[in-house]
Amino acid sequence: MRKSRPRQSAAVPHTMTAVQAPAPAPLTLSLPEQIAAQISARITSGAYAPGQRIMEQAIAAEFAVSRGPVREALRLIEKDGLVTILARRGAQVTNLTIPEVKEIFDIRAALNGLRDRGIAEDPERHRLLPLLEAEVAGLARLARDSKRGDDYVEAVFRLNRLLTAGSRSVRLRTILGALAQQTLRYSRLGLSTEQRRRQSVRHWQELMKAIRDGDGERAQRVAERRVLDSRDAAIKKLREFAES
Amino acid sequence: MRKSRPRQSAAVPHTMTAVQAPAPAPLTLSLPEQIAAQISARITSGAYAPGQRIMEQAIAAEFAVSRGPVREALRLIEKDGLVTILARRGAQVTNLTIPEVKEIFDIRAALNGLRDRGIAEDPERHRLLPLLEAEVAGLARLARDSKRGDDYVEAVFRLNRLLTAGSRSVRLRTILGALAQQTLRYSRLGLSTEQRRRQSVRHWQELMKAIRDGDGERAQRVAERRVLDSRDAAIKKLREFAES
DNA sequence: GTCAATCAGATTGTTGACAATATGACACAA
């Protein structure tokens, strides 16, 4: 502390009137963000196995930076739930138990419901609609034609990201973004049969209709149902794996 | 990187069978955590005003540590949403707009519903029930007697914390813990009239009944309704302030 | 007087070294 500084902002009142600028969003990723993106990709792609330790030193050497930015990158990834950081033991790739996977899907169901309801009730939703319609149409095609489900899962992921990005709420975007990353691997499991993909398409089409009609409550119900069905399918598969 | 290390964990399978230990929870708070607790308290108590900048140097000097732990403490507080960190401009106390406050209450409604439903359906809930009953009884008393609403708000906060802590889901606990901190100030606004406190007590009593009966769906509905009413009351007050 | 360019000071970002702590191997006793 120096001499009494003027404290530029002590005069800001405790009321909520000021509408603050909606985050500058720099076009250039900071060093920690770049590192975090790389490591995240390795985790979701499976290059780093669940439970594997991630050492600051090693990453720092690989990217030719000091441990500071790497530390911060790991904290960033922790926010997405992709790694777990233990005091004095560093970071390791998160390993989810079945009950935890269930929890995440439950939260996703509730918040996806909130998100899609918000979109259905958004007067500006017509700007988003064409994109969504196109994606859902593609989805229907993929469900019919595609042999492997990977393309379908990819499309569902894009569609979800589109909806999340379209939400007015920063917090929903943040939380859902993190949860989506965590469940990516398991959503894949839940869409591995053709029957499930058919059901999924029907849900998406229903949801689109609700959004078109501006029926928020219906959109919410459908969205919740969709995620819960995905949850049950994923859990079923997981249990099968666990037993074998 | 040294010679090829044995990679102790590369053999961990990608399945979900292993039930990992439920977080060691060290009894001693780390340095960053201690600092974060102090600053958080200053923010929720109002000692730091919304919009006020928090400088690493100053905090470091005050706690007689280097900037490293302070940096991490601020990142920790950011996770709770109490400060906003801008690239190359540091941390400042979060200043919420009215739509943002609404968003937070909406998310809280959905997740509190999930939480209370989980508790109502928890076979082990009888261990929690006596604590809850006592707190709700105290609530009813406070709603009748207390002149100022502060004690009442305090009790509601405790009750909420009790329920959140009782949830089986780590993620619900984390997210709801953060959101509760952010809305503390505004919940107070929403419970400033005696009429509202009466309504609040009725909701809590209904919720308790649903939990006792093990009626998850009902608990969920009541919990959502409670938070949404709180939301509307808080927003109403905020708008009044904004206009004056 | 208004606006833009410039510049000094303040503040965050990054670095490399050192300190504190955890991990796993080994020796030794029961």
Next chain:
DNA sequence: TTGTGTCATATTGTCAACAATCTGATTGAC
């Protein structure tokens, strides 16, 4: 063989200095 204590090593935690960037004020031109 099993368990326990010790110790070297690996790894995270903290520090202080330096680099990069932002902020606000001052200067000068129009």
